Amino acid sequence: MAQVSVVRCQDYHYPRVREAVERALEPLGGMGAFVKEGQGVLIKPNLLQASPPEKGVTTHPAVVRAVVELVAEAGGRPMIGDSPAIGPLRRVLSRTGMEAVARQTGAELVDFSDVVEVKPPEGPFRRIEVARAALKAEVVISLPKLKTHSMMVMTLGVKNLFGSIPGFRKASWHLKAGTDRVAFAALLLEVCLAVRPALTVMDGVVAMEGEGPNTGDLRPLGAILASRDPLALDRAVMEALGLPPEGLPVLGVARQWGLWPEVQLEGEPLRVEGFRLPKGADLTWGLPSFVKGPLRRWFLPKPRVDQRICRACGLCVEACPPKAMEMRGERVEIDYGRCIRCYCCQEVCPEGAIELR
């Protein structure tokens, strides 16, 4: 039975966030239960792209700062790191507020470009390449943002660790999984088992619903959640949102692998009504099992470019793993026969010009 602690926190005013994070850790034994004197502690927020904190795309810097300070007070050496899917790391660190947190606290900012090959204990992908900084840290603390995700329904505790795969290698993993959500969920779980975060603290103060992970709508939930077990945390969040936990592909795979988490809730329960998922989110996981291989793509929503909003920046074309997109003059054209419905294009589009239909 894994404890999942929930504490209410209505905004990002720093003293309130700091107090909420401390209270969330109390039932788990406090930060001292995770960090010992002199240990190097990697703190991994969700830094998807160079968005300012108020957009709700990335873990809020107040949450990161609170965890960094608690790690330092417990005697650890805090390091902040992630591998953004979009944009140069320096720009992402600056716009998301991470540089400011590092300046305020003395935490080190670490780069994820150096990789190590690992053999996870479970799953079909017997070798994966993970950032050395994530594998070699004595302690890893994951700080996900509570958000929807067009491809994987939600991005929560387990999915946050996909950032441990360097940005330039993420596309090749999408290609290996193709249209198969189960295969991609298996990869996410393998990465999580390889990185083994000691603690996950989730920023659910202002969540994202609808077309996440970067063009959805802000949804204040007023909660900080914490657990030793990211699977238990993910299950608790799905239940708090009134969603079936198995609807989250990583939890479906966890059940198949005998890793289904039992949850013991601590603190102040969260009950959310009418939380909006991305369009077609249930379709992507709930396809009948006879729909296999290339046929699957025709059952999944297609990405469509709204040419009135598109600024022809070409970022989606660059990000598309199977090279199914191309610029024709000022227009983006999509070859749906090649498209694997990974929605990386929607994830990277800075204008919100890509819809799923």
Ligand code: SF4
């Ligand atoms: S067009 Fe979009 S959804 Fe299709 S493969 Fe390319 S990035 Fe993925």
Ligand code: SF4
């Ligand atoms: S990323 Fe968005 S704005 Fe840029 S070309 Fe693609 S659809 Fe257009």
